[in-house]
Amino acid sequence: MPTKSSPVLPIAHVVLRILIVMNWLYGAAIAILLVALPTRKWIMSALSLSPSPEADRLILGMRAIAVIGIATVPLHYAIFKRLLAIVETVRGGDPFVATNAQRLKIIAWTLLALQLLSLVVAAIARTVSTPEHPLDLDAGFSISGWLAVLLTFLLARVFAEGTYMREDLEGVV
């Protein structure tokens, strides 16, 4: 099947490989921060907190958010790995295969899970924030995020239909 050479695919391949590595580094960094480094005292002094129930709640909330952050690492990996596999099939000139439709469906569900986790993170941040120490995080409801979920589900359906049509066309002489 003739395909026009485009720089998009090699770029996507390299970017996804970099993102996979960065994702693991991000996970490792959070794990180190969570487990190894900060004691309660260290966090209190770093954030200039005075001992109080609110400060304890803030630290607990931050730890919970860090745990969620680690939980997102395998989810991101699941997305990048499948995207990479899809890019490879496009480079091979045969993207309309049933496995790609399945991959996109899994990506869509994973994106949905990430959006839900983002809502949980925002709720935790809101709960533990105090006027003195507001926890401002880039989390919560995102129209673009939910749109991405919807688009990916649609794309999965498009690929499933495309696969069916291509299989049908293969037998036409």
Place this chain on the structure above:
Amino acid sequence: MAIAVKLDDLLHDRRMTLTDLADRIGITLANLSILKTGKARAIRFSTLDAICEALACQPGDILRFEPEQADCEQN
């Protein structure tokens, strides 16, 4: 499938090979072979038109409806 492709008989009558036909109508030998062996799922009107023209025949000479054994027993 109950639709049989009678390309072999026609080619034999016309003293023509599958390769000759493929060259004349501009369809790959592989695709024509799929059609001849009855493995094709569908045939384009343009292909049928080209074959009919090359072999000077009617579509009915190429395609035949031959009910399968199981269908016959049911009826």
